[in-house]
Amino acid sequence: MSTQITEEIPEAATVPPPGAAPKAVHGHRRLLTRRDRLTLGLMAGLPTILHIALVWVTALASIALAFTTWDGIGFDSIQWVGLQNFKELFEQNPQFWPAVQHNVIWFAVLIVIPTPLGLFLAVQLDKKIRFSRVYQTAFFLPVVMSMAVIGFVWQLIYNPDTGLINSVIGANEPGKYIDWIGDPDLNLWAILIAASWRHAGYMMILYLAGLKGVDPSLREASALDGASEWQTFKNVIFPTLRPTNTVVLVVTIIEALRAFDLVYVFNGGAEGTELLSILVTSNIIGESSRIGYGSAIAVVLLLISLVVIVPYLVATFRKERRA
Amino acid sequence: MSTLALKKPKTPIRPARILLHLFLAGAALAWLAPLLWAVYAAMRPYAETSEKGYVSWPDTLNFDNFTNAFTQSDMTHYFVNTLIIAVPAVLLTLFLSSMVAFYVSRFDFRLNLALLLVFTAGNLLPQQVIITPLYRLYLLIDLPGITMSGKLYDSALGLVLIHVAFQSGFCAFVLSNYMRTLPHELTEAALVDGASVWRMYWQIVLPLCRPAMAALATLLSIWIYNDFFWALVLISTGENMPITSALNNLTGTYFTDPNLVAAGALLTAIPTLIVYFVLQRQFVSGLTLGANKG
Numbered sequence: 001m002s003t004q005i006t007e008e009i010p011e012a013a014t015v016p017p018p019g020a021a022p023k024a025v026h027g028h029r030r031l032l033t034r035r036d037r038l039t040l041g042l043m044a045g046l047p048t049i050l051h052i053a054l055v056w057v058t059a060l061a062s063i064a065l066a067f068t069t070w071d072g073i074g075f076d077s078i079q080w081v082g083l084q085n086f087k088e089l090f091e092q093n094p095q096f097w098p099a100v101q102h103n104v105i106w107f108a109v110l111i112v113i114p115t116p117l118g119l120f121l122a123v124q125l126d127k128k129i130r131f132s133r134v135y136q137t138a139f140f141l142p143v144v145m146s147m148a149v150i151g152f153v154w155q156l157i158y159n160p161d162t163g164l165i166n167s168v169i170g171a172n173e174p175g176k177y178i179d180w181i182g183d184p185d186l187n188l189w190a191i192l193i194a195a196s197w198r199h200a201g202y203m204m205i206l207y208l209a210g211l212k213g214v215d216p217s218l219r220e221a222s223a224l225d226g227a228s229e230w231q232t233f234k235n236v237i238f239p240t241l242r243p244t245n246t247v248v249l250v251v252t253i254i255e256a257l258r259a260f261d262l263v264y265v266f267n268g269g270a271e272g273t274e275l276l277s278i279l280v281t282s283n284i285i286g287e288s289s290r291i292g293y294g295s296a297i298a299v300v301l302l303l304i305s306l307v308v309i310v311p312y313l314v315a316t317f318r319k320e321r322r323a
Numbered sequence: 324m325s326t327l328a329l330k331k332p333k334t335p336i337r338p339a340r341i342l343l344h345l346f347l348a349g350a351a352l353a354w355l356a357p358l359l360w361a362v363y364a365a366m367r368p369y370a371e372t373s374e375k376g377y378v379s380w381p382d383t384l385n386f387d388n389f390t391n392a393f394t395q396s397d398m399t400h401y402f403v404n405t406l407i408i409a410v411p412a413v414l415l416t417l418f419l420s421s422m423v424a425f426y427v428s429r430f431d432f433r434l435n436l437a438l439l440l441v442f443t444a445g446n447l448l449p450q451q452v453i454i455t456p457l458y459r460l461y462l463l464i465d466l467p468g469i470t471m472s473g474k475l476y477d478s479a480l481g482l483v484l485i486h487v488a489f490q491s492g493f494c495a496f497v498l499s500n501y502m503r504t505l506p507h508e509l510t511e512a513a514l515v516d517g518a519s520v521w522r523m524y525w526q527i528v529l530p531l532c533r534p535a536m537a538a539l540a541t542l543l544s545i546w547i548y549n550d551f552f553w554a555l556v557l558i559s560t561g562e563n564m565p566i567t568s569a570l571n572n573l574t575g576t577y578f579t580d581p582n583l584v585a586a587g588a589l590l591t592a593i594p595t596l597i598v599y600f601v602l603q604r605q606f607v608s609g610l611t612l613g614a615n616k617g
Contacts, residue, residue: 036520043524044426047419047491048438054457054488055445061456072459121350124343131344137603138351141358144599144606145592146549146567152574152588153361155581162581164360167378197357202610209611258449261551265571280451284458284556294455302452309447317440 059302065295072289085296096297099274102188103304106195106275107256114196115248118203123233125204126211140205142198151265154194155181184272191266191273199255203248210244211237246312253308257301276301361585365389369580388586395583396573398566398590405565407479408554409547412486416543417536420491424498425524429510439499446492450552457485461557477559485557486547494539497612501535502528538609541602545595566591 032040066085070078089096121139125132142150157164158180165180166172180190214237222232260277263269269278276297283294364377366384375382392398423442427435461476470478510523518527529536554568561572570591574584599606 031514032520039520040426040430043422043520044438047423047495048441050419050484051442051445051488051491054485055448055453055492056441058453058456058460059445059448062452065456072462124347127343129340129343129347131347135347135351137600138354140607141355141596141599144545144595146551146595148549148551148567148570149588149592152570152584153357156361156364156585157357159581162372162377164377167376172376197354201354205607205610209607254447254449258451260451264551264555277449277451280454281552281556284455291455291459298452298455301449305447305449305452309444313440313444313447316443317436321436 062295062298062302065292066299068292070291072291081292085293088293089296089300093279095274095279099276099279100300102273102275103256103259105188106192106259107253109192109196110199110252110256111249114200115203115252117196118200118205119207121200121204122207122211123237125208136204136208140201143201143205145198147198147261148265150194150198151262154190154197155266158190181267182270187267187270187272191262195259195262199252202251206244206248206251207241210241214240246315250308250312254305257305257308276304361589364582365585365589367582369582372582373580388582389590392583392587392590396587398587400562401564401566401569402594404479404563404569405548405567408482408486408565409544412483412490412547413540413543415483415487416490416494417540419487420494421498421529421532421536422524423491423495424502425528427495428499428502429507429523429528439496442492442495444492446489446496450489454552454556458556471563472560476557477563479563481557482550482553482565485553486550490543490546494543497539498532498535501532501612505531534608535612537602538605538612541598541605542609544598545606548595548598 067080067082068078069081069085121135125136145153155163160166160177160179160181161172161174163172163180166178169178170176171178178186180186218236218240219232222236227235258277259275260281263273263275263278264281267273269275269282280294280297280301283290283297363381364372365388366386367381368383368385368387371382372379420442423438426432427439458476461481462474464475465473466475466478466480467473470480472478475481475484505528509527513523513527548565549567550565551567551571554565555571558564558568561569561576564572570587573587
């Protein structure tokens with residue numbers, strides 16, 4: 001084995017050949033020594049074991065535990081109860097259906113308000129204007145911050161007696177309070193404003209990247225044909241953003257299902273802001289440790305997620321195989 | 324408007340552009356308003372705001388709340404906790420996921436696609452789907468002498484492991500796509516010349532992946548730094564918490580006034596903001612590397 005080769009090869013690689021990437025090494029497999037095979041096995045094996053053990057085994061364990069009751073102390077107390085957890089969840093838990101509903105509302109709001117707003121901002125920022133970077137940074141800053149920090153920042157705005165809104169509208173005195181965080185009719189919407197604030201910046205970046213990939217000649221041709229800006233966007237640009245739209249949809253659904261930090265910091269998921277993720281967690285870190293019951297909620301969350309994840313991955317990987 | 328622009332293409336200032344700038348500047352300012360409000364609140368003493376109200380002209384503006392939040396709550400300690408978790412987690416995630424990506428993208432084994440699918444799908448699951456058994460598992464695993472708690476639960480090691488396991492799904496996918504664009508002649512030639520598989524990975528493929536690795540490293544640092552959920556559930560001792568979840572405890576135990584909370588929250592956000600401002604390009608390209616996979 002010569003050192004010469006390894007020095008020369010990276011040089012050559014800086015100029016990749018045009019056209020599609022060639023197929024993976026196939027005929028050379030027999031060139032692999034036993035040691036190489038062992039190395040490869042370890043290289044792929046160790047990360048896979050870690051990932052499967054902590055992510056997939058636990059996901060499957062959630063499914064199994066959902067059909068049992070367990071106080072978490074010792075294995076002998078695990079008892080098979082069939083569908084009882086689900087029955088109790090669907091019929092008796094007063095928080096379950098509101099939580100499902102809130103997760104749906106969460107998604108609907110994110111897709112209807114911040115997503116088009118992010119697209120609109122991206123289209124404006126894509127016009128090769130000056131200070132584009134400065135504007136971009138302003139809109140994007142919330143995305144870099146932790147959801148927990150965002151929760152604290154927005155509490156300064158919603159707090160009944162010291163918050164910005166009530167101070168401005170004069171509702172910051174006892175008797176006049178508008179309780180943005182505590183009122184079950186208001187708190188979900190108050191939190192969703194904070195969530196949308198962050199989401200719009202995220203969507204803007206995704207759409208900006210999508211718009212950069214649009215062939216400029218399309219735009220020129222459309223301008224030559226005398227199309228207005230709106231017509232060009234609607235008939236030429238937007239259709240080419242289809243892959244980005246798919247990603248945006250998947251990202252938004254997953255964000256809506258994962259929503260947790262903001263609500264937890266705001267009011268711990270009290271009345272009016274229940275979410276599936278909050279219900280699962282409160283079964284672990286709350287006083288009661290009802291493992292089976294918490295797992296049943298997790299399974300509901302898992303099933304909803306899979307409805308999105310599976311078709312998305314099938315489509316993505318089908319494309320991959322063709323490539 | 325468009326005909327006007329066509330007739331006089333040299334007009335330096337067009338009304339539409341000014342309008343656009345006015346709109347964007349206004350929108351950007353409105354966007355930053357919550358943060359600016361937090362900065363304003365954090366810079367005023369509590370005594371003053373409780374007397375004059377929050378919406379009022381300031382008599383004093385200073386950084387006392389920031390220094391108080393920092394010293395009173397021992398934030399350095401929590402920042403160090405975060406470092407102890409985030410640095411190994413980022414490095415390990417990149418190392419492990421690049422090996423998987425190398426395997427999947429450079430060799431044509433039968434299970435490649437399935438393997439990649441397992442990783443990618445795992446990363447898309449909501450964390451709460453796996454937390455209950457994970458929590459029990461962490462309580463079961465005894466590590467006497469290795470972690471302070473004697474278990475995987477309530478230890479930095481436990482957090483590092485779940486971050487690595489969870490995030491490697493995303494990174495393996497992105498890196499395998501990136502590696503697939505590298506010409507195959509490279510590794511083929513090396514193989515024919517008898518280079519070992521490890522050498523191909525370490526000396527040929529990995530150096531070429533530097534741009535993707537940098538983008539992912541930035542993204543991972545910010546994500547892992549910002550983590551709230553894993554630490555909340557898998558760490559029980561306040562002392563052991565990383566900064567973002569510690570903030571939640573601090574507001575209850577140390578901070579009695581909202582101005583101090585504002586200062587503490589802003590201090591917590593500073594490291595991510597610095598990373599973002601310094602590595603903006605990497606961060607954005609990292610996000611879109613992953614997102615444009617559709």
